[in-house]
Amino acid sequence: MLDYTISRRSLLGGAGALGALALLQACAPAVSGGSSTKTVTAWGNHPEWQGVLEKLTGVFQESHSSTVVDWQFKPNATYQAAVNTALSGGQAPDVFGWLEGPSIRQGAADGLIMDLTGKIDVDNLIDPARAQVEFDGKVWGCPLGAYTVGVFYQRDVFDDNGIDIPTTWDELTEASEKIAATGLTPWAMPAKDMILPYFFTMLSTSSVLGSAGFEELLAGDRKFTDPDMVAGLQLMKDLQPYFNEGFEAQSYAEGKAAFAQGRAAMIIGGSADFAGYQETNPDVNVGVFGFPSPDGGQAVTTSGMDLNYTVWADSPNAEAAAEFIGWFVSEECQQIVADELSIPIRKGVAPLGDTETARIAREMVAAGEPNIPLLLDTIEGGGTLGAVAESSGIFSGGVTIEQLAEALQNSMTTS
Amino acid sequence: MSVGVATRRKRGTKQPTNFARAAVLFALPAVLVYGMFFILPVVQSFTLAFFEWSGLGPVGDFVGAGNFAKLATDDAFLAAIAHSFIILGVLVLITNTFSLALASLLNRPLRFRGLFRAIIVLPYVLSPLVVGFIWVLILSPDIGLLNPALEAIGLGALQHAWLADPAFALPWIAVALAWQWNGLATLIFLTGFQDVRQDLLEAARLDGAHEFQVFRQVIVPQLAPAFTIANVLAAIFALRAFDLVYVIGGPLGAPAGSTTVISTIIFGTAFGRTSFSSDINMAYAMTQGVAQFLLVGVIAVGMLLYFGRRERNVR
Numbered sequence: 001m002l003d004y005t006i007s008r009r010s011l012l013g014g015a016g017a018l019g020a021l022a023l024l025q026a027c028a029p030a031v032s033g034g035s036s037t038k039t040v041t042a043w044g045n046h047p048e049w050q051g052v053l054e055k056l057t058g059v060f061q062e063s064h065s066s067t068v069v070d071w072q073f074k075p076n077a078t079y080q081a082a083v084n085t086a087l088s089g090g091q092a093p094d095v096f097g098w099l100e101g102p103s104i105r106q107g108a109a110d111g112l113i114m115d116l117t118g119k120i121d122v123d124n125l126i127d128p129a130r131a132q133v134e135f136d137g138k139v140w141g142c143p144l145g146a147y148t149v150g151v152f153y154q155r156d157v158f159d160d161n162g163i164d165i166p167t168t169w170d171e172l173t174e175a176s177e178k179i180a181a182t183g184l185t186p187w188a189m190p191a192k193d194m195i196l197p198y199f200f201t202m203l204s205t206s207s208v209l210g211s212a213g214f215e216e217l218l219a220g221d222r223k224f225t226d227p228d229m230v231a232g233l234q235l236m237k238d239l240q241p242y243f244n245e246g247f248e249a250q251s252y253a254e255g256k257a258a259f260a261q262g263r264a265a266m267i268i269g270g271s272a273d274f275a276g277y278q279e280t281n282p283d284v285n286v287g288v289f290g291f292p293s294p295d296g297g298q299a300v301t302t303s304g305m306d307l308n309y310t311v312w313a314d315s316p317n318a319e320a321a322a323e324f325i326g327w328f329v330s331e332e333c334q335q336i337v338a339d340e341l342s343i344p345i346r347k348g349v350a351p352l353g354d355t356e357t358a359r360i361a362r363e364m365v366a367a368g369e370p371n372i373p374l375l376l377d378t379i380e381g382g383g384t385l386g387a388v389a390e391s392s393g394i395f396s397g398g399v400t401i402e403q404l405a406e407a408l409q410n411s412m413t414t415s
Numbered sequence: 416m417s418v419g420v421a422t423r424r425k426r427g428t429k430q431p432t433n434f435a436r437a438a439v440l441f442a443l444p445a446v447l448v449y450g451m452f453f454i455l456p457v458v459q460s461f462t463l464a465f466f467e468w469s470g471l472g473p474v475g476d477f478v479g480a481g482n483f484a485k486l487a488t489d490d491a492f493l494a495a496i497a498h499s500f501i502i503l504g505v506l507v508l509i510t511n512t513f514s515l516a517l518a519s520l521l522n523r524p525l526r527f528r529g530l531f532r533a534i535i536v537l538p539y540v541l542s543p544l545v546v547g548f549i550w551v552l553i554l555s556p557d558i559g560l561l562n563p564a565l566e567a568i569g570l571g572a573l574q575h576a577w578l579a580d581p582a583f584a585l586p587w588i589a590v591a592l593a594w595q596w597n598g599l600a601t602l603i604f605l606t607g608f609q610d611v612r613q614d615l616l617e618a619a620r621l622d623g624a625h626e627f628q629v630f631r632q633v634i635v636p637q638l639a640p641a642f643t644i645a646n647v648l649a650a651i652f653a654l655r656a657f658d659l660v661y662v663i664g665g666p667l668g669a670p671a672g673s674t675t676v677i678s679t680i681i682f683g684t685a686f687g688r689t690s691f692s693s694d695i696n697m698a699y700a701m702t703q704g705v706a707q708f709l710l711v712g713v714i715a716v717g718m719l720l721y722f723g724r725r726e727r728n729v730r
Binding site: 077078080081084087088106107109110111112191192193194195198245246247248249250251258263383385386389390392393395396398399 | 576584
């Protein structure tokens with residue numbers, strides 16, 4: 001009879017070996033599907049884009065078979081918090097984005113992201129995109145898409161009531177009146193987080209400024225407190241009676257859903273929002289127009305970047321992650337972005353398909369000339385957004401339009 | 416015999432030392448975990464409050480008491496403290512009236528008493544996030560339950576966009592918090608009722624006291640420990656409220672900043688107040704956190720002293 005007794009030394013030795021194996025496993029880089037396949041983890045902030053992003057990564061993997069991209073999504077409202085926490089805890093994903101503005105510069109200065117100079121084809125990036133990711137003589141990341149903000153409207157409501165696309169502020173007010181007379185809510189203006197009121201103020205003041213005036217504003221020759229700019233801010237207050245009931249406590253997501261379901265006729269929206277409208281209501285029938293000027297001049301849109309994607313400085317899959325981000329600029333990637341997602345960031349790419357997303361993108365491009373950059377892009381600390389956010393009392397009367405104009409002007413610390 | 420006595424004496428003298436050593440050994444893992452995951456971060460938070468730090472990258476310059484000086488003149492933070500105290504007032508009021516009355520009712524031999532008790536406690540078991548969503552749904556002007564209910568009972572004129580009105584939003588948040596808190600408060604008082612001495616009740620009734628006198632003069636004094644626990648926990652619950660308030664009021668304390676509380680202000684300072692915001696200041700958030708810690712500590716200790724004295728007077 002065999003004796004299977006195990007000595008204490010053997011037992012401890014075995015346990016030690018198992019422990020060492022477990023430790024090695026824990027320390028090993030994230031590798032799956034065999035030793036040559038790298039899994040790159042990427043964090044996005046648009047869960048509604050999941051389908052298109054998976055299609056994009058499928059195309060990427062056709063030419064990069066050794067890389068698997070695992071998209072994970074954090075809600076936009078808590079995205080930056082999740083990234084900051086992950087970075088502070090040393091558990092960041094390989095690829096993550098920075099909200100447009102100066103935060104990416106802070107990340108680079110703090111050594112949190114990898115220098116991608118030579119890995120991103122910046123020559124083919126549109127200028128606003130390049131300005132976001134190229135600084136201090138280096139390239140630090142790449143956006144996947146841009147967004148343009150204009151006014152979405154229900155095509156059926158406008159057609160059925162004989163309402164033309166407004167070309168002046170007065171016509172915009174008249175259109176709101178006509179729609180209200182039908183019993184439908186003219187505007188969805190969710191203001192719980194003040195994002196849409198912010199975009200409204202940027203559009204209405206941009207419609208006063210035009211491109212030349214925007215440069216003057218940056219140079220300090222024009223001010224938010226100028227009478228014509230205050231009038232642009234006042235327009236939002238004048239249209240308040242046409243906003244949906246309870247808009248002050250409605251979240252951005254709820255407001256978008258209400259519009260997509262046809263419960264409001266107009267909403268300020270970005271090109272990226274259309275995918276969300278379709279998800280809420282596959283039969284959504286909307287169009288988009290540029291924000292009218294005060295007196296019938298050229299309508300305007302305003303643009304910004306979606307997340308500026310970067311590679312975590314301590315990523316165990318840095319090379320694969322950099323290749324993935326570098327691929328964003330490629331024509332094949334940007335054509336999918338243009339046709340199915342958002343505004344492309346590569347020069348010369350335009351939506352081609354006959355999809356609804358492509359139609360909206362074309363309307364956006366046509367609606368906005370001039371297409372003025374969001375001030376968020378150019379101001380240190382995202383000051384203008386903070387100024388509007390802190391002035392939410394404009395709707396209840398606690399803050400006057402003049403005080404909002406003052407706050408906006410005070411936030412203008414040019415970079 | 417003498418050897419046995421000596422052995423017992425020897426053991427007797429060593430026992431306390433061995434017991435103490437064993438106690439220390441048993442407590443050590445818990446103390447280490449507590450120290451590592453609570454004491455150390457708290458001390459670090461206190462330290463960071465004296466520096467500049469956005470939350471990313473290396474910690475910046477030492478600023479002394481600069482962050483605390485800023486706090487003293489920060490209107491938004493002071494308003495949030497005021498809002499938290501309004502919630503505290505509502506919770507203490509509800510605790511000492513509604514929850515007490517409910518516990519008294521549920522202490523009687525009712526049919527389905529167990530079921531009623533479970534229903535009352537249920538809100539406290541729910542996640543504050545879920546409770547927040549429930550109340551948003553109740554009060555929504557589009558799909559809410561309250562406005563149609565008012566209409567149905569002929570009070571349609573009272574219909575309102577409740578959460579969009581700065582005058583009503585915070586009171587409704589306090590009501591939602593009280594609705595959740597009431598579950599635990601009732602449970603605490605119910606536990607207190609179990610300790611009420613029946614002989615004193617019988618003696619009071621034999622002496623001719625009517626039910627309200629029995630309640631006020633005999634039962635309430637004996638509930639003193641329950642009052643202490645319920646009120647101190649209510650204060651902590653109110654001053655630390657976050658999830659539910661955030662769900663209803665959002666990061667900016669909508670509408671018009673009328674629903675900011677201490678915790679939502681701290682979150683906004685640490686992680687940005689809007690979904691597009693990159694304006695973060697972790698060191699200042701730590702300063703606000705330290706202020707909240709001290710505030711909760713002072714209030715809780717003050718209440719403990721006050722209610723403790725009442726308990727001693729009862730004895």
